Amino acid sequence: MKVVIAGGSGLIGTALRRALSAAGHEVVILTRTEGPATSSPGVRAVTWDPPHRGDWVGEIADAAAVINLAGASIGHWPWTSRRKQVLRDSRLAATSALIEALTALPEGARPGVLLNASGTDVYEGRDETPAGEDTPTARSFLARLCLDWEAEAARAEGLGVRVVLLRTSSVIARDAPYLRVVSLPYRLLVGGRIGSGRQWVSWVDLADAVGLYLFALETESIDGPLNVSAPDPRSQVAYARALAAALHRPGRFWTPGWMVRLLLRDQATLALGSRRVWPAKALAAGYVFQRPRLEEALESALKGFG
Numbered sequence: 001m002k003v004v005i006a007g008g009s010g011l012i013g014t015a016l017r018r019a020l021s022a023a024g025h026e027v028v029i030l031t032r033t034e035g036p037a038t039s040s041p042g043v044r045a046v047t048w049d050p051p052h053r054g055d056w057v058g059e060i061a062d063a064a065a066v067i068n069l070a071g072a073s074i075g076h077w078p079w080t081s082r083r084k085q086v087l088r089d090s091r092l093a094a095t096s097a098l099i100e101a102l103t104a105l106p107e108g109a110r111p112g113v114l115l116n117a118s119g120t121d122v123y124e125g126r127d128e129t130p131a132g133e134d135t136p137t138a139r140s141f142l143a144r145l146c147l148d149w150e151a152e153a154a155r156a157e158g159l160g161v162r163v164v165l166l167r168t169s170s171v172i173a174r175d176a177p178y179l180r181v182v183s184l185p186y187r188l189l190v191g192g193r194i195g196s197g198r199q200w201v202s203w204v205d206l207a208d209a210v211g212l213y214l215f216a217l218e219t220e221s222i223d224g225p226l227n228v229s230a231p232d233p234r235s236q237v238a239y240a241r242a243l244a245a246a247l248h249r250p251g252r253f254w255t256p257g258w259m260v261r262l263l264l265r266d267q268a269t270l271a272l273g274s275r276r277v278w279p280a281k282a283l284a285a286g287y288v289f290q291r292p293r294l295e296e297a298l299e300s301a302l303k304g305f306g
């Protein structure tokens with residue numbers, strides 16, 4: 001089948017397009033700039049400039065599936081009000097451009113499914129019990145951003161397209177910017193507890209992030225929110241212990257919460273916010289995790305480092 005991936009040049013997109021083309025699918029990625037990050041065997045790159053229409057719209061017309069990963073990075077420092085606007089606009093403009101392209105197609109010619117990225121930030125602070133997909137959502141900046149992004153994507157349901165909203169936890173992979181950032185204090189020998197250390201950290205190995213996108217693509221019964229998160233959320237203290245062990249570094253340092261807030265301001269939520277996520281729908285639908293345990297995922301991603 002033909003699969004179009006918007007934002008397919010990034011961490012998840014690169015791994016996903018490799019898996020799709022290895023499985024024999026025709027893969028087209030929509031990118032703002034063609035370059036080394038967009039080229040891989042069996043994959044075609046087409047430029048786009050959302051929200052503007054262009055030749056890329058023709059690629060949607062005969063696709064069986066559209067995957068939307070496009071969005072400016074949440075991790076870049078600092079979150080000025082201008083940067084926050086870019087985080088929102090990049091996601092909403094790309095998604096609404098895709099929805100407009102789907103709307104313009106005749107009913108029988110639309111792709112059967114839209115897989116849209118989102119984040120488990122929607123559950124921030126909802127941590128008394130592990131959050132499944134039906135847990136009430138939060139109201140933080142990131143939660144609102146994800147929910148608005150999801151609402152834009154969900155417009156495709158009205159067009160007869162199956163929509164899956166892949167609420168993704170921090171991805172663990174060798175090349176993941178997230179892992180580089182959280183590992184840095186350990187390399188500088190100041191890794192360990194952050195704030196109370198009781199906040200929950202949810203994560204997913206890149207192999208399972210890709211696995212769950214493929215699972216959502218193939219499983220017709222799945223629609224709506226889908227937690228892309230390993231069944232092993234940890235307290236930050238327990239996460240720090242596992243990270244220190246994988247990096248062969250001490251992890252006994254304590255960074256007080258006030259210091260993180262002073263340095264990162266609103267962005268401190270990435271280190272101090274609590275996300276206790278459970279992949280309820282994926283497990284109920286029979287998905288088997290390739291790396292369900294944190295130690296395994298970290299060891300695999302950090303092998304050779306240290």
Ligand SMILES: NC(=O)c1ccc[n+]([C@@H]2O[C@H](COP(=O)([O-])OP(=O)(O)OC[C@H]3O[C@@H](n4cnc5c(N)ncnc54)[C@H](OP(=O)(O)O)[C@@H]3O)[C@@H](O)[C@H]2O)c1
Pocket residue numbers: 006007008009010011012013030031032033038050069070071072073074090091094117118119120167168169170171178
């Ligand atoms: N990785 C994670 O831990 C994680 C966790 C939760 C949610 N997610 C979400 O899942 C999606 C994919 O994640 P990822 O890690 O693969 O992200 P990524 O590596 O940052 O890639 C995102 C892609 O979005 C495109 N993009 C960047 N800025 C854009 C802008 N201003 N307008 C339109 N497109 C833009 C880029 O493609 P081009 O430069 O080729 O246009 C980029 O390759 C992201 O939207 C991310 O927020 C990721």
